[in-house]
Amino acid sequence: MITHTMSNAKAQKQVFESLIEIIRKTSTELPGDVIRAVEKGKSAESPNSSAAYAMNIICQNIDLAKVxxxxxxxxxxxxIFYAYYPKKWDYSVVHKLIEKAVSxxxxxxxxxxxxxxxxxxxxxxxxxxxxxxxxxxxxWAKDEFEFKVMLKGGGCENVGAQYSLPDGRIGAGRDLKGVRKCILDAVYQAQGKGCGPGILGVCVGGDRxxxxxxxxxxxxxxxxxxxKIKELAELEEQMVKEANELGIGPMGFGGKTTLMGCKIGALDRVPASFFVSVSYxxxxxxxxxxxxDKAGKIQKWLY
Amino acid sequence: MIQLNAPFTEEKVRNLKLGDQVEITGIVFTGRDAVHKWLSEGNNPPVSFENGIIYHCGPVVMPQGAGAKKGWKVTAAGPTTSIREEPYQAGVIERLKVRAVIGKGGMGEKTRLACQQFGCVYLHAIGGAAQVLAEKIVKVQNVYMLEKFGSPEAIWQLEVLSFPAVVTIDAHGNSLHREIDSLSKSKFEELLKR
Incomplete structure (x- = not known):
């Protein structure tokens, strides 16, 4: 029993250390898929434009933060934490470790x-x-842990929007055509305020x-x-293309890259409601x- | 690239125009939501902002050294979204004779008109570029209201060297934000009809 408690204390300490490292990496390094999108955006802007100037500083910043x-x-x-842990661990212990690591x-x-x-x-x-x-x-049933972390700044959080369809102002009905109008409106309303070029996460349906x-x-x-859903895959592609026609550009300076990605999911709704929730x-x-691993050591990065 | 060095004067800022890329050297004061609300309630800043620059920023600041060498180091310092200060900014520019406001995302009509009337400019820094911009802060000279507002919201008096920004609201009534809004609006309306 004593051995078990001791090994558990050791594993807890290791999970705590690993969580700090996950937070450090999240805060100081962008994942590869995001860096590739930023570089693509940078090369799309005309040389010497304010948009290119902004993208250059953004790229310098990504390098500098990592170094x-x-x-x-x-x-x-x-x-924002998503945590999955072995069943024999107690929920309150894992939750407490996350709080301690954040602190x-x-x-x-x-x-x-x-x-x-x-x-x-x-x-x-x-x-x-x-x-x-x-x-x-x-x-979960596995004997390992998985932690995902997102750090979402207030500037982009403030420009998120939720629509209740039908929406007469933009003429959006209860179908994917209406969803498209909501997304375009959210990008137009955000202008340069959410530190563009941005990425949208959208949910069709659900409750508020x-x-x-x-x-x-x-x-x-x-x-x-x-x-995996064909209609949504098509809409995601279309939204990036159309949002970039708005010409808002990096930082709202005007330019070609307003949106680097759009990801859309769907939840069931009650018949009376049809929400479109847009996070930026x-x-x-x-x-x-x-x-x-079960000892709490980092085995593999996910992004 | 235009060098904008202290002392900042009305003449200097009136010479700037939309789209100018500038590098600022001198002292800037951070001030964001809590500070602007507090100033607009009629309170006076603990240090004069006259001919000064306000930076919409809530930096990450770490204590350094000990004893007589005790000080601060800014480790991350990009701009925060300026539009939240729109209700207050024009009044602050007029009353405290501020010459430039650094931020991101642009500001509205009240601020644009105050810039024109009182000789002030809005300088857009690159949002999220906290490391590039922190490198331009060579010294933390002082901090005010730290206890009252907490670290991100305090007034940090910072010495900056070649701090990069773009003029997006000039002192002649021009605003890049108004222009881009109007261009994107017509495109948006066209897309809605498709």
């Missing part, structure tokens, strides 16, 4: 002090508080809460994947994940 191992963007955002990563400067009490305005200084970090945690959650889960997909992700698209 210095410091936050790519000072807004390290809402910390430690904040102390190390990988995360900004970013959780503010909404009533008093007081910053906890640790990124831990009611609802912070956001954690989706579930046990599940719709936004599912729209954000689209960001766990790789930019170069293909939607900035170019500083920080998501990472890792598989950990």
């Amino acid at each position: 210095k191992s410091q936050p790519l963007c000072q807004d390290t955002g809402t910390v 430690a990563a904040t102390k190390k400067g990988y995360l900004r002090q970013n959780s503010v009490n909404s009533l008093t305005g007081k910053n906890s200084g640790t990124n831990v508080g009611p609802g912070a970090p956001y954690v989706h945690c579930e046990a 809460a599940s719709g936004f959650v599912h729209s954000k889960e689209q960001f766990l997909r790789k930019l170069d994947d293909k939607n 992700m900035c170019w500083a698209y920080r998501r990472q994940g890792a598989k950990l």
Whole structure:
């Protein structure tokens, strides 16, 4: 029994260390699929334009953050965790380890002090508080762990939008044509405010809460994947093409790359409701994940 | 590339025009949501902003050294979205005689008109480029309101060297944000009809 407790304590410590490393990597390095999309965007802009100037600084910043191992963007955002753990572990232990790792990563400067009490305005200084970090945690049958992390900044979070169809203002009905209009409107409304070029996560259906959650889960997909649902795969491609015709460009300076990707999922809805929930992700698209062995050591990066 | 060096004067900023790429050298003060709300309630800043630059930024700042050598180092410092300060910015420009505002995402009509009337410009920094921009901050000179507002919202007095930005609202009534909005709006309306 004592041996078991000791080994568990050892594994807990290792999971904690691994979680800090996952947070560090998420905050300071962009995944390969995102870097490829940024480089593609950069090469599309005309030389000497303000758009090219912006994309150049963005690329310099990606390199510098990695070399210095410091936050790519000072807004390290809402910390969003998706955690899967072996059944013999206790939920509260895993949850607590995530909170401890977030607090430690904040102390190390990988995360900004970013959780503010909404009533008093007081910053906890640790990124831990009611609802912070956001954690989706579930046990699974495997004896290993999987953690995925997203850091979603406030600037892009603020330009997310939810539509209830039919929407008379933009003439959007309850079908994919209407969904298309909502997405175009969300991109137009966001202009340069969400640190474009951006990426959209969209949910068709669900309720107001599940719709936004599912729209954000689209960001766990790789930019170069293909939607398994044919209609959605087509719409995703069409939206990127059409959004880029708007000419808003990087930072809203005008230019060819307004959107680098659009990922769409669908949930069932009740007959009375038809929501389209659009989440916007900035170019500083920080998501990472890792598989950990049963001892808590990082075995493999997921992105 | 235009060098914009302290002291910042009305004449200097009136000479800038839309699309100019500038590099700022001198002192900037960070100020974002809490500071703008507080200033607009009639409070005076703890240090004069006259002819100064306000930077919409909530930096990551780490304590450095100990004892007499105790200080701060900015480790990440990109701009935050400026439009949230739109209700307050024009009043702050007028009352405190601010010459430039650095931020991202652009600002609205009230700020555009205040820039024109009182001789101020809006300088767009590259959002998310926290490391490139932190490298341009050579010194943290002081911090105010740290206890009251917390680190991201405090007023940090920063010495910057060749800090890059683009003029997107000039002091002559021009706004790139208004132009892009209008161009993208007509394209958007065309796409809705398709």
